[in-house]
Amino acid sequence: MAKEEVIEQIENDVQNNSIMVYMKGTPDFPMCGFSNRVVQVFRQLGVPFEAKNVLEDPDFRFILQEYSNWPTIPQVFINGELIGGSDITMEMYQSGELQDLVKESTTNQE
Amino acid sequence: MKEPHEIEKKLKETFSDAHVEVEDLTGTKDHFQVTVVSKAFEGKKLIEQHRMVYEPFEEEIGGPIHAFSIKTYTPEKWEKKESNTLL
Numbered sequence: 001m002a003k004e005e006v007i008e009q010i011e012n013d014v015q016n017n018s019i020m021v022y023m024k025g026t027p028d029f030p031m032c033g034f035s036n037r038v039v040q041v042f043r044q045l046g047v048p049f050e051a052k053n054v055l056e057d058p059d060f061r062f063i064l065q066e067y068s069n070w071p072t073i074p075q076v077f078i079n080g081e082l083i084g085g086s087d088i089t090m091e092m093y094q095s096g097e098l099q100d101l102v103k104e105s106t107t108n109q110e
Numbered sequence: 111m112k113e114p115h116e117i118e119k120k121l122k123e124t125f126s127d128a129h130v131e132v133e134d135l136t137g138t139k140d141h142f143q144v145t146v147v148s149k150a151f152e153g154k155k156l157i158e159q160h161r162m163v164y165e166p167f168e169e170e171i172g173g174p175i176h177a178f179s180i181k182t183y184t185p186e187k188w189e190k191k192e193s194n195t196l197l
Contacts, residue, residue: 084160
């Protein structure tokens with residue numbers, strides 16, 4: 001895929017899904033502990049999220065990291081905006097900030 | 111591979127007022143947990159705070175540094191955390 005197409009796909013992903021997770025592996029078969037932690041948080045919250053496995057395409061991963069200006073995987077986007085990786089997701093979950101943000105995003109969708 | 115004290119040194123150069131802790135999580139010098147306490151984080155979102163910590167290591171993350179787990183605190187938040195730990 002050309003770089004422009006990849007960027008277009010990322011923009012569609014993050015705009016069409018209020019919670020978009022880029023991870024290593026899939027939610028049912030995570031290939032990395034950090035990716036798994038993020039999946040478990042959203043499952044715990046019981047909210048729908050979309051996930052994409054970045055290991056399927058090495059170019060995709062590289063372009064994503066450049067697009068988001070974030071060096072690691074997983075990456076969590078809420079309402080089209082990158083909130084961070086697994087550390088930030090966990091920290092926001094523990095402080096309750098993530099729950100507020102997710103509630104807001106699902107209300108906006110209705 | 112990367113020496114923990116090199117990471118610490120670089121962070122202290124970036125954040126001159128900082129309290130820095132670097133932990134080698136696996137003993138293999140490629141999975142690190144870093145804690146940075148600095149006034150520079152005041153009024154900034156978590157993602158911006160983490161970006162500031164990542165930035166000096168941009169070239170190394172994904173290469174010699176495989177995992178880089180970050181905790182950031184403002185001095186105020188750090189004090190609160192420390193006093194909670196003591197209780």
